[in-house]
Ligand code: PEP
């Protein structure tokens with residue numbers, strides 16, 4: 198029966214595909230497709246991991262002290278029985294054979310299915326047995342660790358055939374959409390170049406980092422869909438409407454046809470926009486507007502160039518640091534990555550932001566900072582870098598070295614205090630000296646600060662004394678001005694880019710930079726939101742940095758705008774108590 202779930206629209210377009218549920222196990226599970234010729238070996242890998250656990254449990258059974266409560270022995274019996282359960286094992290084998298899931302994915306997938314069956318049981322005793330199945334599965338997952346493919350990537354080539362309503366299970370050619378409770382930004386990164394044509398998560402806000410990476414994948418996505426991962430079943434047909442933030446499950450043929458039509462309209466619109474790629478971004482009144490790209494990896498420069506970006510306005514370097522189990526990239530590795538980005542932009546400027554981990558961007562799942570009560574207010578971004586000067590110096594040296602090969606801007610996130618600015622400046626100087634002492638080439642960089650904390654937006658004089666340019670990180674600026682966690686869908690309705698206080702901080706920053714002849718851009722999600730383009734132009738903004746996928750739509754807005762007229766209108770919006778009501782200009 199058709200039903201729909203409402204969430205937050207984060208990446209536009211329509212996706213239609215079969216649901217792949219990614220289980221949210223407590224153990225970090227790698228999800229990737231294996232090749233058909235690896236099926237037998239993968240089943241064997243699964244069997245030996247299970248045998249190791251059976252062995253362990255049998256040994257434990259022998260070692261149980263005589264006076265131990267008999268429940269312990271009974272529990273081990275239950276776990277052994279589960280491990281040897283034919284149905285469980287054959288279901289896992291089914292996922293490996295039919296779907297080419299790796300062993301971990303197959304097991305955690307089956308675990309999710311069983312967990313749901315337990316949840317639906319009336320008998321409380323039986324319901325509680327779910328924990329036993331989970332414990333057993335997690336033991337096997339632990340035992341599988343380190344025995345699989347080192348590349349935990351989903352690499353099955355996508356073949357986006359149009360879905361018919363009736364499709365066979367096990368058909369490996371149909372489009373797939375990903376449904377998960379939550380995905381970390383690092384998980385999302387793994388899904389780049391993946392087979393999924395859309396995705397949905399239960400949690401997350403519009404500017405959570407998971408949503409940001411989703412936007413960079415340029416596939417329709419909905420986050421904050423609350424119970425989607427419980428309501429959608431493996432293999433269900435799902436429509437993701439990334440424009441409306443709606444997920445439709447098991448659509449009727451009529452609904453399917455309707456969305457198929459919308460999907461084709463979207464494709465046509467993209468083709469039309471693609472013609473603007475080489476058109477200079479100039480307004481009707483002749484103002485040149487700089488449209489830059491936000492990237493997460495050096496390889497994203499290809500998408501930036503293809504979209505006609507005139508530079509990278511934000512390289513979120515932290516993505517080089519994530520999911521590495523604490524083995525952070527050394528100077529050479531970072532230098533090589535920054536250099537790839539610089540080379541990839543063919544002489545266009547690249548703004549590298551120093552590492553911004555913490556809050557909703559943990560380095561590793563296992564190191565997720567649950568110990569801190571308020572991670573978004575904790576040791577994040579520049580605070581983290583200054584707390585570990587050796588690590589920070591390594592990054593600074595790598596950036597300065599890359600600057601010898603092209604135009605590089607160095608951008609510092611989350612600054613608020615004069616003392617942080619001065620420490621940062623001293624460390625940049627020290628990094629230069631270290632390189633000079635080692636006789637290693639480095640280049641000049643323009644220095645920029647992100648304006649993400651209201652305190653920074655209210656201390657512009659201090660910032661402009663030290664920095665060549667400012668970049669307004671509206672995602673955090675909104676979060677910190679309004680005290681709304683950007684990743685929390687339960688307060689997403691209060692996350693308001695048009696709040697008068699937010700608009701005031703943004704406009705004051707733009708006006709002051711323009712007055713002093715310093716560079717200023719917006720690199721938060723607001724810069725790529727076409728409903729905000731004219732307002733930002735009216736406020737005096739001339740430089741926008743966004744995901745490559747949004748550049749052409751924003752350019753279209755720019756080409757239709759007259760900044761003189763927009764400035765007068767923007768003044769009215771800024772004076773209004775209800776700016777949203779003035780937006781239909
Ligand atoms: C921002 O806060 O607006 C920003 C661009 O940085 P990030 O989204 O990475 O926190």
Ligand code: MG
Nearest residue numbers: 649670672673
């Ligand atoms: Mg930020």
